[in-house]
Amino acid sequence: xxxxxxxxxxxxxxxxxxxxxxxxxxxxxxxxxxxxxxxxxxxxxxxxxxxxxxxxxxxxxxxxxxxxxxxxxxxxxxxxxxxxxxxxxxxxxxxxxxxxxxxxxxxxxxxxxxxxxxxxxxxxxxxxxxxxxxxxxxxxxxxxxxxxxxxxxxxxxxxxxxxxxxxxxxxxxxxxxxxxxxxxxxxxxxxxxxxxxxxxxxxxxxxxxxxxxxxxxxxxxxxxxxxxxxxxxxxxxxxxxxxxxxxxxxxxxxxxxxxxxxxxxxxxxxxxxxxxxxxxxxxxxxxxxxxxxxxxxxxxxxxxxxxxxxxxxxxxxxxxxxxxxxxxxxxxxxxxxxxxxxxxxxxxxxxxxxxxxxxxxxxxxxxxxxxxxxxxxxxxxxxxxxxxxxxxxxxxxxxxxxxxxxxxxxxxxxxxxxxxxxxxxxxxxxxxxxxxxxxxxxxxxxxxxxxxxxxxxxxxxxxxxxxxxxxxxxxxxxxxxxxxxxxxxxxxxxxxxxxxxxxxxxxxxxxxxxxxxxxxxxxxxxxxxxxxxxxxxxxxxxxxxx
Numbered sequence: 001x002x003x004x005x006x007x008x009x010x011x012x013x014x015x016x017x018x019x020x021x022x023x024x025x026x027x028x029x030x031x032x033x034x035x036x037x038x039x040x041x042x043x044x045x046x047x048x049x050x051x052x053x054x055x056x057x058x059x060x061x062x063x064x065x066x067x068x069x070x071x072x073x074x075x076x077x078x079x080x081x082x083x084x085x086x087x088x089x090x091x092x093x094x095x096x097x098x099x100x101x102x103x104x105x106x107x108x109x110x111x112x113x114x115x116x117x118x119x120x121x122x123x124x125x126x127x128x129x130x131x132x133x134x135x136x137x138x139x140x141x142x143x144x145x146x147x148x149x150x151x152x153x154x155x156x157x158x159x160x161x162x163x164x165x166x167x168x169x170x171x172x173x174x175x176x177x178x179x180x181x182x183x184x185x186x187x188x189x190x191x192x193x194x195x196x197x198x199x200x201x202x203x204x205x206x207x208x209x210x211x212x213x214x215x216x217x218x219x220x221x222x223x224x225x226x227x228x229x230x231x232x233x234x235x236x237x238x239x240x241x242x243x244x245x246x247x248x249x250x251x252x253x254x255x256x257x258x259x260x261x262x263x264x265x266x267x268x269x270x271x272x273x274x275x276x277x278x279x280x281x282x283x284x285x286x287x288x289x290x291x292x293x294x295x296x297x298x299x300x301x302x303x304x305x306x307x308x309x310x311x312x313x314x315x316x317x318x319x320x321x322x323x324x325x326x327x328x329x330x331x332x333x334x335x336x337x338x339x340x341x342x343x344x345x346x347x348x349x350x351x352x353x354x355x356x357x358x359x360x361x362x363x364x365x366x367x368x369x370x371x372x373x374x375x376x377x378x379x380x381x382x383x384x385x386x387x388x389x390x391x392x393x394x395x396x397x398x399x400x401x402x403x404x405x406x407x408x409x410x411x412x413x414x415x416x417x418x419x420x421x422x423x424x425x426x427x428x429x430x431x432x433x434x435x436x437x438x439x440x441x442x443x444x445x446x447x448x449x450x451x452x453x454x455x456x457x458x459x460x461x462x463x464x465x466x467x468x469x470x471x472x473x474x475x476x477x478x479x480x481x482x483x484x485x486x487x488x489x490x491x492x493x494x495x496x497x498x499x500x501x502x503x504x505x506x507x508x509x510x511x512x513x514x515x516x517x518x519x520x521x522x523x524x525x526x527x528x529x530x531x532x533x534x535x536x537x538x539x540x541x542x543x544x545x546x
Contacts, residue, residue, distance in 0.1 A: 023188050025151040031158060032192040035070040037077075038156035039112060039516055067152055068516055077116040080109070080520040081454035082544055083537040088422070089447045090429040097539040099449055105409045106398070106422070109453030111390040113520055114411045115163040117453065120545050122409070126167045127385035130376055130397050132177040132368060133157065153182065154189055160390065161193050167388065168230040173200065173380050176226045177368070183224045190228055200227040200235075205372065206342045209349065225376075237379045239333025246334065250327040253315060263312050263322035267293045274298065282317030296323070336379055346371040355394060357434045358427060360420050364394050370435030373400040381406055395421035399428045399435065403442040422450060451540065454521040454533060457485050457514050464510050470499060473506050486513045 023031040068076070087096040099105070107114045134153075164174065174194070178186050183202075191199060203225040212219040229235035250260035267289040268275075275294035278286050279302070289295050295302065305311050310324050342350075346369030355367055373396055381387060383405045389397035392410035401408035402425065412421055424432075431437075431444030455462070463476050477495065480486050490513050498506055521531045523545065526538055533541075 022192055023151075023154060023185060025155075031151065031154050031189060034155055034158070036155055037068045037073055037112070037159050038152050039066045039068060039076075039110070065152060065156075066512065066516060067155065072516070074517040075522050075524075076517050076519070077113065079117045079120055079523045079545060080113060081523055081526050081531075081533055081537065082107075082117070082451040082541045083454045083533070085449060085451040085537070085540040087447060087449050088426055088429060090431075090444055093426075095536065096449060097536050097543060099540065099544045102407065104398070104402070104407055104446070104448035106392070106417070106425075106448060106450040107409070107411045107453065108413065108417050108450070109411070109455075109520065110413050110458070111411045112160055112163070114453060115160060115167070115390055117523075118167060118409065119163065122167050122386075122388075124167070124169055125386055126388045126409070127169055127172045128377065128380040129164050129168060129172070129174040129388045129390075130177075130373065131164075131174075131389060131391050132393065133160075133391050150182075150185075154185060157186065158189060158193065161190070164388070164390070165193060165230065170231045171234045172230045173235055174228050174230075175203075175376050175380070176228075177205075178224050178226065180220065180224075183226070187226060190226060194228040194230070198229045198232045200229055200232065200237075201338050202226055204339045205345065206340065207348050207366075209342060209347060237336065238382070239331060240336050240375070240378055241333055243334075247327065254309075254312070256309060256324070256326075258326050259328050261324040261326045264325045266296055266311070266321050266323055268296045269293050279321055281313050281319070281321070283313075285318055287320050336375075340372070340375065344371070345369065345375045351396070354396075354435050355420075355424075358420075358424055360423070364420075367394050368396050370396060370400050370403075373397050374404065374436045374440070377401065377404050377406060392417070392421055395424050398425055398448075399432075402428050402446055402448075403436055403440050408448075451544075454531070454537070456518050456521050456531070457516070458519045460485070460514055461511065461519065464507050468503050470503055470506065473503070473510060474499065477510060480510070480514065485515050485518055487515055 025031060025034065085096050085099070086093050107117070161174075168174065176186065176190070187199075187202070205223045205225060206221060207223050208219075208221045211221070247260075250262045252260045269292065271292060272294040275296070275298060276289060277295065277299050278288055279295075280286055297305065302311070305323070311321050312324050313319050313321055348366055348369075350371070351367035351369040352364075354370060355364065377387065377400060381404075384407065386407045386409065387397060387401045388409045390409075390411040392398065392412040394416075395410060395412075398408045398410045398421075410421070425448060428442075429444060429446055429448075431442070436442070457480075460476055460480055464473065467473060467476075477498070495509075495513075498509060501509070521533065523541060525531055526533050526541060
C-alpha cells in the first residue's frame with residue numbers, strides 16, 4: 001500500500017509491535033519503557049472499623065497518587081538522611097548511632113524512596129523478597145483504599161520492583177501476593193522485569209474457608225503468589241520438612257535393623273520381555289507381573305535384593321513381592337506443590353486471630369497467617385539469610401523471620417508501624433507464643449533497629465492526609481508557600497478558588513503542588529543548617545551508609 005496509507009493503518013494493526021509483546025498504557029507506550037514514577041501514599045492494608053467483620057466494610061481512607069514525569073525527578077531517589085534510630089531488644093529500647101552488619105532493620109517512610117536508600121548498603125545482599133502490595137480492587141480512580149488507575153498501578157509496581165531486583169542476590173527470589181484483579185497483568189510486567197525465563201511458578205493459596213454468600217458472581221477463596229528467581233539457573237527451592245503424617249506411613253513389621261520402611265510396587269507399567277519372569281514366593285506360590293507390565297528389576301538384580309532383605313513377601317510369605325523403601329534412604333523433605341490449602345498454611349481468619357492475641361485496636365482486613373510466611377521462608381531461605389518486605393503492614397514477615405532465625409528488613413509508611421508493627425515485634429523478642437512459635441521452638445531473643453527517613457515535605461503530606469478541616473488546609477498551604485516547598489511551575493493565582501472546592505479536592509490539589517523531590521532530606525544535604533539534622537542522626541546516617 002502507499003506509504004501514507006501504510007502509516008495510517010499501522011497504529012491500528014496487530015503488527016504495530018512486530019518483535020515485542022508487552023503491556024502498553026493508554027498512550028500506546030510500553031509500560032516497561034516508561035520512566036515515569038508513580039509516587040503514592042498508600043494504606044497497604046485497609047483497616048476495619050471496630051465491630052466490623054466483613055472484608056468489604058472498610059474505612060474510606062484517602063489514597064493519594066502522583067505520577068512524575070522524568071523531567072520532574074531530580075533528587076527523589078537519592079539516599080536519604082536516617083533519623084530517630086532506636087535499637088529494640090527483649091527488654092529495652094534505646095537510641096543508637098550504630099548499625100551492624102547482622103542487624104535487623106525497619107524503615108519508616110515511603111517505600112519507593114526507602115528502597116532507593118537501601119541500595120548503597122544492600123545491593124545483591126537480599127535472599128528473599130516477599131510483598132503483599134495493594135491489590136488494585138476498585139474502579140479507575142485513585143480516590144480511596146487501594147483503587148488504582150490500571151496503568152498507573154503497573155507503573156507503581158514497576159518502579160519498586162526495578163529497585164527490588166537490584167537488591168536480590170543472584171541466588172535470590174521474590175514472592176508477590178496478588179489476586180485476580182491484576183494477576184495476569186502483573187505476571188506480564190514481571191516477565192519483562194525479571195525475564196520470562198526466570199519465572200518459577202504461580203502458587204494458589206486458599207485464603208478463605210466459607211463462601212461469601214452475598215458475592216455478586218463467584219465467591220473468591222484464593223490468592224495468587226507469583227514466584228520469580230533473580231537467576232533461575234542458580235536458584236533452587238528447599239525441600240519442605242517431612243510431616244508426621246508422611247513418616248507415619250513407614251513401619252518395621254519384620255524388625256529390620258535398618259529401621260522403618262514402606263512397601264513399593266515391584267512391577268512397572270511397561271512390557272520388557274527380559275523383565276517378565278516367574279518369581280516363587282517363600283510359600284511356594286509362582287507369581288508374574290500383571291498383564292501389560294514388567295518387574296522393575298532384572299532376574300539378577302531381584303536375587304541380589306532378596307539376599308539383602310529388600311523384598312517383602314508379606315508376613316505369611318505368600319504376597320506378591322514388593323520393594324522395601326527405608327525412611328533413612330528417602331529424601332528428608334518433600335517438594336512443594338503449587339496449591340497451598342488453608343489446613344497446611346492457614347487462612348485470613350487464622351491471621352486475624354493471631355493479631356487479636358496482641359489486643360491491638362486496629363485489625364487488618366486481609367492479614368497473612370504466620371504459617372503462610374513460614375512456608376515461603378522454608379522454600380526460599382536458610383537460617384541467617386536476609387528477607388525483605390517493603391509493604392510491611394502488620395509485620396507478619398518480620399515476625400516469622402525472627403522466629404525462624406532469618407534477618408529481615410521491613411519498610412512501612414503508615415503510622416500503624418508504631419501501634420501495630422513495632423509492638424508486635426517487641427512481643428516476638430520477648431518470646432511471643434502465638435503463631436508458629438511452638439512449631440519452631442521460639443522462646444524469644446534477638447533485636448532490631450528502627451529508623452525513619454528524615455521528613456521534609458512529607459510532614460505536609462502527613463498533615464494533609466489526617467485533616468478534613470478547610471481552615472487547617474489553608475494553614476498548611478500558607479506554610480508551604482512561605483517555605484517555597486511547592487512545584488516551581490505553580491502560579492499562586494491558580495489557588496484563588498481553592499476554598500470553593502470539596503475538601504477532598506482541596507487535599508488532592510495540595511498533594512499535587514508539593515515538590516516531590518523534597519519529601520525527605522537527601523544524604524547530600526545532611527550538613528545543611530536549614531534542615532537541622534542533629535549530631536546523633538548524622539552519626540547513624542554515616543554509619544549506615546558507611
